[in-house]
Amino acid sequence: MAKVTFLGHAAVLLEGAETTLVIDPFLTGNPVAATGPEAIKPDLIVLTHAHGDHWGDTLTLAGKGATVVSTYEIAVYAEKHGAQAFAMNIGGSYSFPGGRLKFYPAWHSSSFPDGTYGGMPMGVVIELDGKKIYHAGDTALFSDMRIIGQEGLDLALLPIGDTFTMGPNDALAALELLRPKQVIPIHYNTFPVIEQDGAAFAEQAGALGVRGHALKPGGAVEI
Numbered sequence: 001m002a003k004v005t006f007l008g009h010a011a012v013l014l015e016g017a018e019t020t021l022v023i024d025p026f027l028t029g030n031p032v033a034a035t036g037p038e039a040i041k042p043d044l045i046v047l048t049h050a051h052g053d054h055w056g057d058t059l060t061l062a063g064k065g066a067t068v069v070s071t072y073e074i075a076v077y078a079e080k081h082g083a084q085a086f087a088m089n090i091g092g093s094y095s096f097p098g099g100r101l102k103f104y105p106a107w108h109s110s111s112f113p114d115g116t117y118g119g120m121p122m123g124v125v126i127e128l129d130g131k132k133i134y135h136a137g138d139t140a141l142f143s144d145m146r147i148i149g150q151e152g153l154d155l156a157l158l159p160i161g162d163t164f165t166m167g168p169n170d171a172l173a174a175l176e177l178l179r180p181k182q183v184i185p186i187h188y189n190t191f192p193v194i195e196q197d198g199a200a201f202a203e204q205a206g207a208l209g210v211r212g213h214a215l216k217p218g219g220a221v222e223i
């Protein structure tokens with residue numbers, strides 16, 4: 001069993017019996033964040049790409065002992081700023097106590113707030129305590145999501161905000177390709193330009209046979 005807590009925007013905390021991971025920990029400066037970086041102590045920081053609304057509090061959390069796991073470019077940048085990091089790229093997998101993760105493509109862009117190139121943007125499938133969780137990162141809809149669905153996903157975390165990523169309709173089409181058991185919409189209602197109706201999305205997901213949870217920041221599910 002794994003506990004999945006939505007921290008706001010694209011930030012998600014995954015707690016297994018042996019390992020705690022945070023994905024895209026943008027908390028400080030996030031107007032809807034459920035918590036600040038002081039309240040969490042992950043073992044691993046998994047970054048889908050380098051944009052400021054994903055990189056967020058990475059260095060603060062790395063300073064508390066967490067290891068950054070991401071692209072080669074993000075790992076080099078993190079190490080340059082004093083963090084411990086493990087460099088990877090799309091297609092690669094990484095094992096940790098209680099699980100394993102594998103990076104997949106995402107259709108987006110990736111640069112740090114200071115303009116440094118962040119490598120290719122990614123999505124990630126994390127197997128934690130026997131459950132498979134897909135965090136799509138920031139992405140458009142793409143047909144290779146069908147391949148990601150072959151993992152047999154227990155949960156998908158999909159952006160629905162539109163403007164920078166898929167909107168709700170494309171995220172529903174993504175569900176047809178991914179076929180997860182459950183879905184949590186992310187990357188919406190943080191800023192006016194990505195306002196969406198998460199509850200309506202969750203209901204429409206249900207009509208496709210996928211259990212949807214429109215979590216408020218701080219909300220959690222156990223899978």
Ligand code: NI
Pocket residue numbers: 049051108109138164
């Ligand atoms: Ni982005």
Ligand code: MN
Pocket residue numbers: 010051053054138164187
């Ligand atoms: Mn983003």
